Amino acid sequence: QKEVEQNSGPLSVPEGAIASLNCTYSDRGSQSFFWYRQYSGKSPELIMFIYSNGDKEDGRFTAQLNKASQYVSLLIRDSQPSDSATYLCAVDGGSEYGNKLVFGAGTILRVKS
Amino acid sequence: GAVVSQHPSRVICKSGTSVKIECRSLDFQATTMFWYRQFPKQSLMLMATSNEGSKATYEQGVEKDKFLINHASLTLSTLTVTSAHPEDSSFYICSARLYLTDTQYFGPGTRLTVL
Numbered sequence: 031q032k033e034v035e036q037n038s039g040p041l042s043v044p045e046g047a048i049a050s051l052n053c054t055y056s057d058r059g060s061q062s063f064f065w066y067r068q069y070s071g072k073s074p075e076l077i078m079f080i081y082s083n084g085d086k087e088d089g090r091f092t093a094q095l096n097k098a099s100q101y102v103s104l105l106i107r108d109s110q111p112s113d114s115a116t117y118l119c120a121v122d123g124g125s126e127y128g129n130k131l132v133f134g135a136g137t138i139l140r141v142k143s
Numbered sequence: 144g145a146v147v148s149q150h151p152s153r154v155i156c157k158s159g160t161s162v163k164i165e166c167r168s169l170d171f172q173a174t175t176m177f178w179y180r181q182f183p184k185q186s187l188m189l190m191a192t193s194n195e196g197s198k199a200t201y202e203q204g205v206e207k208d209k210f211l212i213n214h215a216s217l218t219l220s221t222l223t224v225t226s227a228h229p230e231d232s233s234f235y236i237c238s239a240r241l242y243l244t245d246t247q248y249f250g251p252g253t254r255l256t257v258l
């Protein structure tokens with residue numbers, strides 16, 4: 031059984047601070063990792079994907095992957111109230127799993143102005 | 144790029160009727176599409192995997208005769224909720240897997256209300 035674990039939160043940060051969202055996964059063979067943002071009542075939106083160990087930056091977002099520790103994180107710099115949402119960590123299950131994504135339960139982020 | 148559309152965005156129907164929801168990848172080919180359902184304040188629940196030109200694969204507990212899925216082309220998958228009942232009221236979301244990658248892009252969702 032492939033599992034993805036996230037702290038459900040809520041994680042509260044002040045406007046302008048760095049928000050750090052964390053995720054662990056159970057399948058050591060996982061290759062592809064994704065962060066989605068979901069606003070209340072809306073569908074998930076892809077924020078970042080990462081395949082290799084290390085950091086990947088895109089604007090205010092940085093994804094970090096450590097395959098040895100089976101750990102993925104998302105950093106949001108200069109957090110804005112508009113970043114308040116649920117952040118879903120997802121791991122691709124691979125072809126033997128029908129290429130389905132395994133999602134964590136999501137972390138609620140609240141950015142206070 | 145990588146835009147997925149769904150139609151309709153919202154539908155209200157009477158109990159016992161059937162509702163068809165379309166999912167289209169607008170600017171890319173998607174050999175695989177996925178259908179999810181999400182109840183208020185709950186996690187996404189995968190219903191089925193739809194592969195172009197073949198039968199859909201349903202998750203355990205999902206009635207394949209009630210939720211008919213057709214993936215007739217590389218850009219279109221449809222979900223038909225047959226004989227809908229109030230308990231089928233939910234937010235239905237599709238995603239499309241970008242061809243030759245692992246990346247899934249989600250549609251905006253369809254909110255179904257069955258009276």
